[in-house]
Amino acid sequence: MRILGIDPGLQVCGYACFDAGLDAGNLVEAGVIRTDRDSALEEKLNRIAEDIDSLLKNFKPDVVAVEQLYSHYAHPRTAILMGHARGVILQKCAEAAIEVRSFSATRIKKSITGNGRASKEQVQRTIQTILSLPRLPEPSDVADAIAAALCCANSTKSLVI
Numbered sequence: 001m002r003i004l005g006i007d008p009g010l011q012v013c014g015y016a017c018f019d020a021g022l023d024a025g026n027l028v029e030a031g032v033i034r035t036d037r038d039s040a041l042e043e044k045l046n047r048i049a050e051d052i053d054s055l056l057k058n059f060k061p062d063v064v065a066v067e068q069l070y071s072h073y074a075h076p077r078t079a080i081l082m083g084h085a086r087g088v089i090l091q092k093c094a095e096a097a098i099e100v101r102s103f104s105a106t107r108i109k110k111s112i113t114g115n116g117r118a119s120k121e122q123v124q125r126t127i128q129t130i131l132s133l134p135r136l137p138e139p140s141d142v143a144d145a146i147a148a149a150l151c152c153a154n155s156t157k158s159l160v161i
Contacts, residue, residue: 001156002028004061005149006052007141008086010044011035013051014141017059020153027131028059030142041081045088052092063099065152066090067144070105103151108144111151123147 001021007014016030033051035044056064066089069079093100106116113126120140127146128136137143 001063001153002059002061003063003065003149003152004055004059005065005145005147005152006089007067007144007148008082008089009141010041010048010081010085011037012139012141013048013085013089014139014143014145015055016142016145016149017055017061018146018149018153020149020156025150025153027133027146030137030146032139032141041084045084048085049088049092052089053096056092056096056098061098063101063152063156064089064093065101065103065148067108067148068102068104101152101155103148103155108147108151111154112147120144 003018003020005016005018011034013033014030015033017028019026019028033048035047039047066086069083069086090100109118109123110116113122115122120143124136124138124140124143127133127143127150130150137146
């Protein structure tokens with residue numbers, strides 16, 4: 001099963017393509033989509049849409065794993081902005097008829113580290129260990145996208161970590 005994990009963001013959006021199998025699986029590619037900080041919201045959303053469309057066409061995933069929205073009462077604007085990016089991602093998946101599975105940040109962290117409140121550094125170190133990467137996956141948006149893909153693989157029992 002090919003899984004595209006996405007960590008939605010308006011400025012930086014992490015992605016990771018992962019082939020899950022009976023063994024440890026294979027990380028095909030991981031990276032980020034960056035938007036210009038000074039661009040208008042609609043231009044950022046268009047850039048994300050174009051890049052997600054390209055990723056879906058290039059990797060042809062069976063499923064896309066996306067982190068759910070999280071809103072902290074002190075920062076509601078952050079959740080609203082992230083929601084715009086997430087909406088564009090979900091729309092592109094629907095347009096391509098690709099199944100989307102959403103996971104909460106705590107479920108993703110618990111699936112990977114065993115601790116739903118793990119720090120970003122713990123997630124990065126755990127992924128480095130699981131996938132035998134020569135260095136930490138950076139930036140943390142990439143690690144979060146890999147973690148979403150691995151969580152999805154774990155949830156479908158395609159991969160046992």
